[in-house]
Structures are given as C-alpha cells and as structure tokens.
Amino acid sequence: xxxxxxxxxxxxxxxxxxxxxxxxxxxxxxxxxxxxxxxxxxxxxxxxxxxxxxxxxxxxxxxxxxxxxxxxxxxxxxxxxxxxxxxxxxxxxxxxxxxxxxxxxxxxxxxxxxxxxxxxxxxxxxxxxxxxxxxxxxxxxxxxxxxxxxxxxxxxxxxxxxxxxxxxxxxxxxxxxxxxxxxxxxxxxxxxxxxxxxxxxxxxxxxxxxxxxxxxxxxxxxxxxxxxxxxxxxxxxxxxxxxxxxxxxxxxxxxxxxxxxxxxxxxxxxxxxxxxxxxxxxxxxxxxxxxxxxxxxxxxx
Ligand SMILES: [Zn+2]
Numbered sequence: 371x372x373x374x375x376x377x378x379x380x381x382x383x384x385x386x387x388x389x390x391x392x393x394x395x396x397x398x399x400x401x402x403x404x405x406x407x408x409x410x411x412x413x414x415x416x417x418x419x420x421x422x423x424x425x426x427x428x429x430x431x432x433x434x435x436x437x438x439x440x441x442x443x444x445x446x447x448x449x450x451x452x453x454x455x456x457x458x459x460x461x462x463x464x465x466x467x468x469x470x471x472x473x474x475x476x477x478x479x480x481x482x483x484x485x486x487x488x489x490x491x492x493x494x495x496x497x498x499x500x501x502x503x504x505x506x507x508x509x510x511x512x513x514x515x516x517x518x519x520x521x522x523x524x525x526x527x528x529x530x531x532x533x534x535x536x537x538x539x540x541x542x543x544x545x546x547x548x549x550x551x552x553x554x555x556x557x558x559x560x561x562x563x564x565x566x567x568x569x570x571x572x573x574x575x576x577x578x579x580x581x582x583x584x585x586x587x588x589x590x591x592x593x594x595x596x597x598x599x600x601x602x603x604x605x606x607x608x609x610x611x612x613x614x615x616x617x618x619x620x621x622x623x624x625x626x627x628x629x630x631x632x633x634x635x636x637x638x639x640x641x642x643x644x645x646x647x648x649x650x651x652x653x654x655x656x657x658x659x660x661x662x663x664x665x666x667x668x669x670x671x
Contacts, residue, residue, distance in 0.1 A: 376418040379588055379596060380545035382523050386418045387411045388492050390645045391440060392592055394549055395419065396542060398519025400430030403448065403455075404540055404549055405441055405592050409477075410484035410493030412444030416451055426452055431509070431517065433525070434459040435551035436537040437466035439476035440483065440646075441592060445505055446498035456508040458517070460529075462536030467505040474501060482647040511538065530581065532574030533566045539581055548586035553577050554609035557595040558641040563612035568657050571617060571665045575610060582606035594642045620662040631655055 376386040382397035391407035393415045401424065407415070419426070429452040434442045437459065445457065459467070466472055477499045487493030511517065513529035528539040530553040540549040553574075556564040567574035582603070589605050590596040597605040616634075623630045634655045635648075643651055 376422060380547050383545050383547060386415045390593055390642060396519055396523050398521045398523040400519050401428050402431035402433055402519055402525060403429060404433040406434055406444040406448060408440050408443035408480050408483050409447060409496050409498050410487040412447035413494050429455045431455060432457050434463055435540060436534050437463035439479045443480040458509040458511055459507045460512060460536045460538050461510045464507040464510055466536060467507060470502050470504055479650055483645055486645055530577045532569055532577035534569050541584055546586055547588040548584050549590050550581060551592045553581060554591060554605060555612060556593060557591055561608055563608050564638045565613040565616050567613060567661050571661050574613060578606055578610050617662055620659055630659060
C-alpha cells in the first residue's frame with residue numbers, strides 16, 4: 371500500500387520519509403513526529419511537512435520509540451527545526467541517548483547509511499550531530515502512558531522489550547493504528563522477515579503476542595511495510611514464525627560459528643536490508659546467534 375511520500379494512512383496520521391525509514395506525523399492541536407529515521411531522511415521529512423502545509427511551531431513532540439541509530443538519527447536536525455518540541459522516549463532510551471560514546475558509534479553507522487541513501491537519490495547526507503553531544507530527552511514515558519495531542523488523536527505507549535529493552539510501541543486508539551518500530555523484526559517482504567531478538571528471544575516472542583492482542587487494524591513497522599486488513603493480523607504470525615524458525619535453525623546448526631554467521635548473513639542481506647552496512651548486518655547476525663545460545667533451551671524454539 372505504499373504510494374509516494376508523504377501519504378496518509380489514517381485520518382491525521384501521515385507517513386513521511388522514504389520506504390526504508392518511515393517517520394510518522396500525528397496531527398493534533400500539537401503534532402508529534404514518531405520514528406526519527408537517520409540523518410539523511412530528516413531534511414526530506416521537513417520538506418514533506420512543508421508540502422503538507424504543517425506549521426513547524428505546532429510540532430510539540432519528537433518520539434524515539436527505541437534508541438537505535440536508525441530511529442534517532444534525524445533528532446539533532448529536528449531539534450534545530452522544531453526547538454519547542456520535547457523529546458519523548460523510555461527511560462532506558464534516555465540513558466542510551468545520554469551516552470556520547472554510544473552516540474558516536476550510532477552516528478558512524480548513520481553516516482554509512484546516509485551516504486548510501488544519498489548515492490541512491492533517497493536522501494541527503496548531512497552532519498547534524500555534534501560529536502560529544504548528548505541527546506536529551508524531556509519526557510519519559512512507559513507502558514500504559516498516554517499522550518493526548520488534541521483533535522481526537524492520542525498516543526498510547528506499550529512496553530515492547532525483546533528487540534531492545536528500551537523499545538516502545540505506539541498505539542493510536544482513535545485510528546486503531548499500531549506503530550511497532552522494530553518489535554516485529556525487519557520485513558524483507560510481506561512474508562519474509564529478519565527476526566530482531568537482539569535483547570532476549572523469549573521476551574521478543576512475548577512482545578509479539580502482546581502486540582497482536584492490541585487489535586489494531588493498521589500495523590506499521592518502522593521500515594518498508596505497513597499492514598492493513600487481514601495482513602494486520604497476519605504480520606504477527608509471520609514475525610513469530612520467522613523467529614521460531616531461525617531459533618531452531620541456529621540451535622540445530624552443525625557447522626562452526628563462522629559458517630553459521632556466513633550462512634545467515636547471506637540469507638538475509640538483500641532487499642531493504644541493503645540500506646545498512648555489511649558490518650552492521652554481520653553484527654546483527656552475531657547478536658542473534660548469541661541470544662539463541664543464551665536462551666539455550668530447544669523446547670522454547
Ligand atoms: Zn532497532
């Protein structure tokens with residue numbers, strides 16, 4: 371259902387950015403930007419907002435659903451454009467964002483991805499983060515917290531650890547729309563999913579189950595795909611099955627660790643994942659293998 375950007379998925383809820391990095395704009399008396407992509411998508415989003423006729427001074431919230439580089443990279447740029455806006459995230463995300471050494475790694479990855487986006491004409495490589503600077507959060511939210519934007523638009527936060535301990539999903543009850551961030555993994559296609567249980571495998575599955583029970587009619591990942599109608603229930607099954615299958619595969623793998631890493635890297639590193647560096651995807655694969663070894667019970671898979 372992805373047309374040209376920006377587009378409206380529900381009344382007063384727009385998708386901006388590009389297909390690799392969605393940024394959601396929820397319209398109220400005060401507006402919220404949810405998912406802040408990478409630095410290269412931020413100028414694009416600001417231009418798209420101008421096309422939509424959005425008044426910049428009405429942007430009151432910049433929501434970081436979880437503190438990974440490709441979900442907060444646009445933040446310094448947005449803070450310059452919307453100085454009145456408050457940064458909203460979980461307490462765990464706040465801690466990560468206050469650590470300049472972590473941010474240095476994040477913005478290195480951001481730069482590789484942003485360069486790729488610029489080369490392919492999908493964004494503009496910019497340097498918006500000042501090395502050494504922390505990214506400060508002004509509003510800490512957790513499971514069940516509600517943020518009313520006015521004009522019958524509300525953000526409800528749902529704890530969604532599993533991908534990362536700092537992860538939140540954002541539900542817009544009036545729009546019956548659930549923004550899952552990376553909690554359902556990365557969809558390489560509607561039926562093909564790269565599981566992202568970076569924090570804990572069992573928690574990741576529990577999160578998928580919990581989010582499936584919200585009953586959303588629109589489910590939007592942070593990258594590539596937005597699910598509607600029967601796909602809005604099916605996407606949870608796809609994510610769960612992909613995670614279980616990968617768990618069993620890693621658990622039962624007979625070769626050595628290097629062979630396993632190479633096999634998984636080649637299996638997943640295509641389509642939309644190409645926007646990330648090979649080193650990044652190798653690190654992701656390594657983390658997944660480690661989480662299976664941590665979990666270590668065949669029965670769980
Ligand atoms: Zn992530």
